[in-house]
Amino acid sequence: MKKQPEITKQTKQNLSDAFWQIYCEKRIEKITVKDITEKAGYNRSTFYEYYTDVYDVLEQIEASVLPDIEKHKKITQIKSIHFPIRHLVEVFSKNKQYLIVLLGKNGDPAFRDKMKNTYKDLVRPILQSTETDDYILEYGLEFAMSAIIGMITYCFTTEEQPDIERMAQLLSSFMSNGLLKSPEFVKKTGQKSD
Template sequence: MEAFWDLYSKEGIAKTSVREIVGKAGYNRSTFYEYFTDVYDVLEQIEASILPDIEKHQNIITETGVHLPLKHLTEVYSRNKKYFVVLLGKNGDPVFKEKIKNVYKALLRPHLQSPGADDFILECTLEYSISAFLGVMTYCFTREENPDIEKMVQLLWSLMNDGVMKNFKRSASIE
């Protein structure tokens, strides 16, 4: 998998071949095919291994109440940044972005739904929030090797609670 990842992160899936993977890993093609059907299967297995464990995260949310455990989620991203930065980046896998958004939507939806609420507004708000969270995390982790997690959590919390415009005004008044 490491040989695949080295090639994929530099070249993308279209330019990553089984021949290159086995050559880099020092194995033969038959060994590769014992574990994977093709390069897409390798990518799928890597993605599945880093998708958040919804039961574990559900327990964390239950323990902390409805407040989103932003620090925990940023730590999950940090632990898997080698993969997330590439998969969620400009040359990444758009399917993975949808998979991870769907995991987080399923995780948060039960805590945010209420009887008689407008489902359209809930789904759009979840999409906006999760897309923004993943975008901020990807941006921060591609700019710095070890970004300040506390600062990111504070900013994300402020964006969620105060909104974008208040944060623009706040940053303008600092300078």
């Protein structure tokens, strides 16, 4: 007898939710399949129908919050250097519960690089159309994506109700003008831009 797809989907989601609740409190090395199945109310064999181990659950959650490059190719056709900021903020807002943990101090250290590399792959085609050599392009992408992801992570992990619009504008200003020459910084500090 074949299981109904909606039951299968719900079972997998229940196991994933149980893992996530535990992961928010424990590092992955400390989580066992038994912990997950007890919390979700299933047996071990049910767990293994959907996942190979606890790391597989984490990988599937991470994959679900990273953008699918094929689906997001249309955003690479926007000819504005600021589009990734808006898009990243939307991704963060939608997946806040996961990203705060994954990018936080107890999260998966490799996830930040996965996210950075995914966005580099999305932005690279736009910037390759400029007259920039590969060395400058790659260092520029690393700088931009590190700054963007770092600032968005900081915003979402330090503010209960972040002012997303203000943060996105500030980030755009920093990326366009640099920190010391951004209008917001100059206004607050009284520094004069050159």
